[in-house]
Amino acid sequence: MEDDTDPTGDAETEPGDDGGRIPxxxxxxxxxxxxxxxxxxxxxxxxxxxxxxxxxxxxxxxxxxxxxxxxRLRGPDLFHHFERTGAPMVPRDIGLVIGETGIARGDRVLDAGTGTGVLAASMARAGASVVTYERDPDFADVARTNMALGGVTEDVDVRTGDVREEIETLEPSSFDVLTLDTGDAASIVSHAPDLLVEGGFVAVYSPFIESTRAVVEAAREVELSNVRTRETIQREMQFDDRGSRPSTAPVGHTGYLTIARNV
Incomplete structure (x- = not known):
């Protein structure tokens, strides 16, 4: 599901931002x-x-x-080998974000809630230019290190701070996609019509129904279109001598993904 395009060239020959090479x-x-x-x-x-x-x-x-x-490091490898500062977005959810919004080469993405940076790096590897905000300075430093590991330092601008405090400084209608993984996403969604180009997308991930409902209400309030929410869930299959069936392991719920469009 993840787009493994590597716009930076061979991972084993690209320099990192510390002068070393990509592992x-x-x-x-x-x-x-x-x-x-x-x-x-x-x-x-x-x-x-x-x-x-x-x-x-x-x-x-x-x-x-x-x-x-x-x-060579591929997209899914980033999930396993990035240094973690919390629970990163899993590959299937990243695939949904990229697939639902059509993120591609030349797009400009505004991202909030960088965390480990797996989503930001994956979008950059799909060809986008990403500006991502992380409130915790230590988390932001880790994310910058991870961008170097992913070979996308030049394509991801990791900024320390709260995007809500920076919205007025951002150029209007300059982003193709807005991706949010923060508890206060609804307050940022309210600014989506000003930030996005015509036809641009909003993608919001949340592990909780309450914050997801707030996002949907905010999207409707500012008249975003095609607002829809899906629970992201996946079951592995089990094959053995007795037969084939879904695994009896715990249900694979990760969260809720809300998509809306500036049309």
Missing amino acids: VLLVRDDREFLIEPGEEMGTDLGVLDVPDDVESGDTIPTHLGEAFTVR
């Missing part, structure tokens, strides 16, 4: 190690020494002769 994944069976080119890492299968000119598909043995395969 690559070294994979063997169920083991994955994130290592920067030119570095080495000790593992339970021996020491991995990653050359500077490493490329996807290379095979690198440990000093004990155990082979690992080099893999």
Whole structure:
């Protein structure tokens, strides 16, 4: 569901904002190690020494002769390997946001509630230019580090602060999409007609019904169109010798996604 387009080029050769290189994944069976080119890492299968000119598909043995395969970071890998400052948006919900709003190369996105930054990075990897606001300075610093890991530092502007206090400084009708993952999203949705281009989209994620209802009411109040909310839920399938059925594991609810349009 996630768009894995990487507008920055090969992840293993792009520099990070600290002058280093984008780490690559070294994979063997169920083991994955994130290592920067030119570095080495000790593992339970021996020491991995990653050359500077490493490329996807290379095979690198440990000093004990155990082979690992080099893999470039793809979109879903960001969810697993970004440093976390909370619960990040899961890949299926990111896919819904991108699919429902049509985020693509050349779009400009205003995002609030950066958190870990998985959504912002994924939208940038789909080709968008993202301005994202995070209130917590420490969380914002982590998000900037994660943008470097995702190879999208040039495409994501992580700003520390409350977007509600900055709305007056933002150019009117300059964003194609507004994405919100904050408890006070309804108060920001009220400004959507001023922030969005004609035909632009709002996408709001919330784990709670109460805040979702407030978002829907705010969207209707400012006359956004096509306002709709879906619960994001997914069940894994179980296949064994007895037969096939949905897994008996807990129901896969993550939250509620509200989409509206500035038409």
